[in-house]
Amino acid sequence: xxxxxxxxxxxxxxxxxxxxxxxxxxxxxxxxxxxxxxxxxxxxxxxxxxxxxxxxxxxxxxxxxxxxxxxxxxxxxxxxxxxxxxxxxxxxxxxxxxxxxxxxxxxxxxxxxxxxxxxxxxxxxxxxxxxxxxxxxxxxxxxxxxxxxxxxxxxxxxxxxxxxxxxxxxxxxxxxxxxxxxxxxxxxxxxxxxxxxxxxxxxxxxxxxxxxxxxxxxxxxxxxxxxxxxxxxxxxxxxxxxxxxxxxxxxxxxxxxxxxxxxxxxxxxxxxxxxxxxxxxxxxxxxxxxxxxxxxxxxxxxxxxxxxxxxxxxxxxxxxxxxxxxxxxxxxxxxxxxxxxxxxxxxxxxxxxxxxxxxxxxxxxxxxxxxxxxxxxxxxxxxxxxxxxxxxxxxxxxxxxxxxxxxxxxxxxxxxxxxxxxxxxxxxxxxx
Ligand SMILES: Nc1ncnc2c1ncn2[C@@H]1O[C@H](COP(=O)(O)OP(=O)(O)O)[C@@H](O)[C@H]1O
Ligand SMILES: N[C@@H](CC(=O)OP(=O)(O)O)C(=O)O
Numbered sequence: 001x002x003x004x005x006x007x008x009x010x011x012x013x014x015x016x017x018x019x020x021x022x023x024x025x026x027x028x029x030x031x032x033x034x035x036x037x038x039x040x041x042x043x044x045x046x047x048x049x050x051x052x053x054x055x056x057x058x059x060x061x062x063x064x065x066x067x068x069x070x071x072x073x074x075x076x077x078x079x080x081x082x083x084x085x086x087x088x089x090x091x092x093x094x095x096x097x098x099x100x101x102x103x104x105x106x107x108x109x110x111x112x113x114x115x116x117x118x119x120x121x122x123x124x125x126x127x128x129x130x131x132x133x134x135x136x137x138x139x140x141x142x143x144x145x146x147x148x149x150x151x152x153x154x155x156x157x158x159x160x161x162x163x164x165x166x167x168x169x170x171x172x173x174x175x176x177x178x179x180x181x182x183x184x185x186x187x188x189x190x191x192x193x194x195x196x197x198x199x200x201x202x203x204x205x206x207x208x209x210x211x212x213x214x215x216x217x218x219x220x221x222x223x224x225x226x227x228x229x230x231x232x233x234x235x236x237x238x239x240x241x242x243x244x245x246x247x248x249x250x251x252x253x254x255x256x257x258x259x260x261x262x263x264x265x266x267x268x269x270x271x272x273x274x275x276x277x278x279x280x281x282x283x284x285x286x287x288x289x290x291x292x293x294x295x296x297x298x299x300x301x302x303x304x305x306x307x308x309x310x311x312x313x314x315x316x317x318x319x320x321x322x323x324x325x326x327x328x329x330x331x332x333x334x335x336x337x338x339x340x341x342x343x344x345x346x347x348x349x350x351x352x353x354x355x356x357x358x359x360x361x362x363x364x365x366x367x368x369x370x371x372x373x374x375x376x377x378x379x380x381x382x383x384x385x386x387x388x389x390x391x392x393x394x395x396x397x398x399x400x401x402x403x404x405x406x407x408x409x410x411x412x413x414x415x416x417x418x419x420x421x422x423x424x425x426x427x428x429x430x431x432x
Pocket of ligand 2: 007008009010038039044045123186187200201202203204205
């Protein structure tokens with residue numbers, strides 16, 4: 001049965017990191033093995049910056065500098081791995097950079113989301129070209145596959161929907177029963193017309209789940225720079241502890257509320273086929289991983305805390321002292337859907353509807369402009385949303401001490417409070 005490995009940006013951030021990946025793949029002798037890989041390090045962020053410069057005629061110099069810096073980073077990794085040996089993929093990578101440059105010229109006047117997908121996909125196309133060449137050089141037979149041809153999607157750029165029957169057919173046809181490592185890109189897919197699409201930021205975990213689902217895999221392993229899924233981001237909470245075992249549903253809740261470690265769409269395709277997900281460390285592969293499967297017994301054992309930064313609070317009021325009734329709620333939520341935005345917290349009263357949103361200017365600014373056409377809109381920036389799953393009595397108050405909450409929400413399993421980021425500490429502590 002197939003195993004699917006997923007390596008994110010941190011695990012292939014440079015030549016040393018790529019070298020460390022070799023023994024992890026070598027140690028797994030069973031085939032088929034599908035390996036899904038993200039872009040190196042923070043390449044996707046840099047490609048977004050490149051895109052912004054490409055769309056602004058006055059920023060041609062910045063565009064060139066960004067492109068050169070990306071080329072240099074990738075060349076340095078290739079030089080360190082291959083020297084000037086004939087096995088270096090330098091020529092193929094250089095051709096991919098030329099294609100990327102040409103795509104920017106071609107799509108400068110296309111809608112932003114389409115331009116985004118035609119260019120940002122090169123992060124994964126380039127990283128997988130380098131890693132495939134490296135594994136082959138290490139005598140691990142590896143075939144490179146183009147996910148734009150395997151993962152069929154609609155043309156909802158930046159948040160493409162999977163055409164499951166077509167995807168399953170092409171993945172099964174091309175990937176089943178191979179003795180080689182089957183290496184492909186996370187995060188990207190392609191339309192029937194051959195345009196590249198992306199599945200949403202940090203979507204490579206979801207890609208791994210798509211491949212696993214289509215191949216009825218035995219398990220998925222997501223290799224991270226942490227030993228597993230914790231009850232809070234260990235970088236932000238000084239007493240975070242690893243969750244040994246939680247359910248698909250609980251992991252989805254944590255991811256949905258913003259736990260960055262897994263993409264929220266990942267668990268659905270795995271749950272449907274009862275495929276377990278392991279989150280394990282590429283730095284300490286012998287440490288016990290977190291296991292995510294159908295077992296729900298341990299879900300409420302420890303409270304989990306999630307921080308969402310860069311939040312905005314919008315308060316929308318009808319004009320002329322009228323109610324925030326169902327037709328108006330329908331109208332506002334419709335505009336939210338149109339803007340492709342998700343509300344992380346909502347609150348309503350007779351004459352007001354309020355939403356907590358991610359501060360993504362390219363989506364938020366048009367939404368605010370549209371709402372201002374028909375409503376009175378006020379806005380607070382630079383906020384942090386704290387979500388606690390399974391909070392113990394008094395825990396939220398303890399966590400909020402000394403901070404004014406702009407909004408709050410609570411149900412049987414989840415409590416949320418919204419704070420000014422300036423009032424929040426860099427390092428938090430989960431109360432006992
Ligand atoms: N609940 C959590 N458990 C573990 N790590 C978390 C959690 N929430 C946030 N993180 C952060 O997620 C990081 C790993 O995810 P990410 O950087 O997206 O990896 P990659 O890009 O390699 O896939 C960790 O370094 C950690 O700081
Ligand atoms: N490279 C993409 C997709 C991804 O999932 O990356 P990572 O696995 O490094 O979070 C991004 O940064 O959004």
